[in-house]
Amino acid sequence: MGRLRGHEPALGAAVRKTLQEALAHPSSAEGHALREFCQRREWTLAEFDAVGHHLLTAVLAQRVGVEALVQVGAALTRARQRLAGPVPEAGRPDRRSRNSAARRYAPPAHLPLPPSWQCSGCAAAWPCPTKQSQLLVEFGGTTAGLAVYLGACLVAATKDMPAMPLAQARARFLG
Numbered sequence: 001m002g003r004l005r006g007h008e009p010a011l012g013a014a015v016r017k018t019l020q021e022a023l024a025h026p027s028s029a030e031g032h033a034l035r036e037f038c039q040r041r042e043w044t045l046a047e048f049d050a051v052g053h054h055l056l057t058a059v060l061a062q063r064v065g066v067e068a069l070v071q072v073g074a075a076l077t078r079a080r081q082r083l084a085g086p087v088p089e090a091g092r093p094d095r096r097s098r099n100s101a102a103r104r105y106a107p108p109a110h111l112p113l114p115p116s117w118q119c120s121g122c123a124a125a126w127p128c129p130t131k132q133s134q135l136l137v138e139f140g141g142t143t144a145g146l147a148v149y150l151g152a153c154l155v156a157a158t159k160d161m162p163a164m165p166l167a168q169a170r171a172r173f174l175g
Contacts, residue, residue, distance in 0.1 A: 011037060015055060022075035023068060031079025038083060048083055049109060052076040053138060070114050070156045077111040077120045110134060112153065115160035125172060127153075150174055 017033035038048050059072050110121035110131040119128040127135065127150070139146040154173035158164065 007037075007041065011051070015051075018055075018075060018079070019059070019072060022072045026067075026071040026074065029071065029075035029078070030082060031075045034076075035079040035083050045080065045084055045109075048080060052080070052109075067156060069152055070112070073111055074114055077109060077113060080109050080111075081120070112157075114156065117157045117160060127173070147174070 014033040014037035018029075018031045021032065022029040034048075034051070038051075055076065056069065056073060059069055110119050110126075110128055112118075112126040113120050117126050118124070119126040119131060122128050122130065135146055135150075139149070150173045154169055157173065158166070158169050161169075
């Protein structure tokens with residue numbers, strides 16, 4: 001990301017604040033600092049998604065536990081939804097920024113929304129078919145890393161949805 005050059009310290013501070021917020025206030029965290037960082041620089045949703053993906057990968061690597069991973073993911077989902085903003089009415093152009101068209105037409109993130117574990121992009125049971133395809137690409141064929149990630153999500157989802165039969169949960173997340 002060439003547009004990151006020179007902004008690394010500010011991005012680092014925004015990421016730290018976002019992590020602190022997500023872990024301290026999981027139900028209300030909205031990734032405010034990271035969202036503002038992206039808004040000030042007029043980043044597209046694709047750029048936000050790239051930073052979010054790297055952030056989740058770093059959190060996963062720290063082995064902080066399933067709950068922390070889900071809390072950070074949920075905060076990023078809420079931040080992305082606010083960053084995208086409302087879609088303007090048909091026939092009325094959005095003049096908020098030069099990237100408004102990129103924000104409006106960027107594909108949805110397809111992230112899990114605990115405790116229901118529905119997809120943020122299409123409202124299907126997560127991981128939805130779109131996210132399954134994206135995960136294969138995101139993890140670049142490293143099935144061990146993907147299995148660890150989805151296994152962590154499986155554990156968190158079974159805590160959030162105790163009525164779901166274990167066989168169904170296993171098929172949904174690892175099938």
